[in-house]
Amino acid sequence: MGNNGSKGMIHKSSYPDVSIPKKDIASFCFDAWENHLDKELGVYGTRRVTYREVKTDAVKFACALSENYGVKKGDVVAMYAPNSVEWIVAFYGILAAGGVVTTINPAYTPAEVTHQFHDSDPKIAIVSHACESKILEVKHNIPSVKHVLVICSDKEEDINSEHVKFDAVVQQSRDDFKGPKIGHMELAVLPYSSGTTGVSKGVMLTHYNLVANCVQNVAALGKEFTDPNGSLVAVLPFFHIYGMQIFLLNALFTGCKISIMPKFDPMEFLRILGEEKVTIAFVVPPIINFLAKHPAVDKFVDKFKGSLKCVLSGAAPLGKELGEAVSIRLGCTIKQGYGMTE
Structure with a gap:
């Protein structure tokens, strides 16, 4: 009830409902992997694993x-x-x-x-x-x-x-x-x-929480993210819920390849964007700022400008002007996400 005694409004998402399997998260992902077991899962330095x-x-x-x-x-x-x-x-x-x-x-x-x-x-x-x-x-x-x-x-x-x-x-x-x-x-x-x-x-x-978030993200993020031939750069830490859910769960559930970085290294990040033909980059605002303003980006941008379709920023607010600057410089879509560990 509101302060005026009226009943509160019920707000519904504009997205359609999704079916959430009642499975544990390991089985949920392992079953999906059966379709592409011999596909490359990860790149870590010179190491490549299926x-x-x-x-x-x-x-x-x-x-x-x-x-x-x-x-x-x-x-x-x-x-x-x-x-x-x-x-x-x-x-x-x-x-x-x-x-x-x-x-x-x-x-x-x-x-x-x-x-x-x-x-x-x-x-x-x-x-x-x-x-x-x-x-x-x-x-x-x-x-x-x-x-x-x-x-x-x-x-x-x-x-x-x-x-x-x-x-x-x-x-x-x-x-x-x-x-x-x-x-x-x-x-x-x-x-x-x-x-x-x-x-x-x-x-x-719970396992249901993780499965639900996987299904919801796949439905909400669109074709860039659900492309099984997608390539991502795993620069966000796996210990954080953002990196865990995006790279360890969502990306692997859909069959993407992830290039694993133990920490953010600016030049290595730019190299990976080009050499691994990254299609969508999940980052945080400081990396957006780097992509918008650092002169080194000009040396690499032609190597990934055609393959990089989207940059998605999360974990903290991204200003409109900064987002637009990156979009123009890289020639791709900029999206912003919000979520809590809870």
């Missing part, structure tokens, strides 16, 4: 989590690493095993890491080699973590004797694992949001 390779390794990791590390439905596993192919394998492996993924910003201080571990209570931490030292610093304060698996970019990298290399865990496992039956309303991911006050807070998202 959907089949990532699915096989994800199933093997799910098997290892369940049979070797005792992960059961609802157990939390923490991801504390920058973007990589292994991040994708671990993400889908955790979900296929019935676990819950909580994601941690690699730039967090030891105090911030400790807070999230205490709040989310993970059994296992999957960390990059660069983040391993921070885990060692706080490990005595996070008793819930029984195992630490380390993602190494170089097979020769040394790790702490109490930890295990992620690749070894995957390669020594089986690829015929049949995971538990996972209800669509069960918890899937536990990302953290700054909210409006105080420390970051865990946001509980």
